[in-house]
Structure formats: C-alpha cells, structure tokens
Amino acid sequence: MTKNLDDRKYKIIQELIKTEDENLILDLENRLAQDQEVTSPDKIWDMVIKPMRKDVSVDELAKEQDYKPLGRDYFFSLTQELSIEEDIDELLAQL
Structure with a gap:
C-alpha cells in the first residue's frame, strides 16, 4: 500500500x-x-x-x-535444433 x-x-x-x-x-x-x-x-x-x-x-x-497442427518436417527440424543428447529413458526418469 x-x-x-x-x-x-x-x-x-x-x-x-x-x-x-x-x-x-x-x-x-x-x-x-x-x-x-x-x-x-x-x-x-x-x-x-x-x-x-x-x-x-x-x-x-x-x-x-x-x-493448426505442425507439419512432420517442421516438427523434426525443431527437435533437431534442441540437440537433446540424453537417452529417452533417462529423460523419462527425470519426469
């Protein structure tokens, strides 16, 4: 106040x-x-x-x-930009 x-x-x-x-x-x-x-x-x-x-x-x-859904190619280009190096099981375990 x-x-x-x-x-x-x-x-x-x-x-x-x-x-x-x-x-x-x-x-x-x-x-x-x-x-x-x-x-x-x-x-x-x-x-x-x-x-x-x-x-x-x-x-x-x-x-x-x-x-408006993302196109397949656009989606995968975005995932490439993230450059995630961890294994999928490791990432899921963090959740």
Whole structure:
C-alpha cells in the first residue's frame, strides 16, 4: 500500500472513533459486508470459472482455438535444433 492510502485509512479510523452516529457505523458495516461477499473466494470462483459443456468434441475444440497442427518436417527440424543428447529413458526418469 502506498503511504497516502495508509494515511487516508488512519484518518477514517480516527473519525470513526470520534463519531457517535450509529447510522454511519451501520452503513459502513453493511458496505464492508457487501464488499466481502463480492470478494469471497466462492464468489470470485463463480465469476471466473465457467461451467464445462456436457458434450464437446476434439474437432470443436480445434476449431474454437484455431488449432493448426505442425507439419512432420517442421516438427523434426525443431527437435533437431534442441540437440537433446540424453537417452529417452533417462529423460523419462527425470519426469
């Protein structure tokens, strides 16, 4: 947090300590409770995560994501550039 924001918070706290206005306190309590509801992990999860479809095919996903497969020659040229020297069993053991 920035110093300015901390200063503002402390000023608000000081004013709250001084106040005798119960309606103000109730209003602030309600507002804070509403903010907590919106930022609760369950609410955030529901806002961000979309439910999965019951039926989806690989072809539909490929179309939606504009998937373009790598050509065989291009793929093997990329693997040559990596110049992996370890044995395949050694690499698999590292996983």
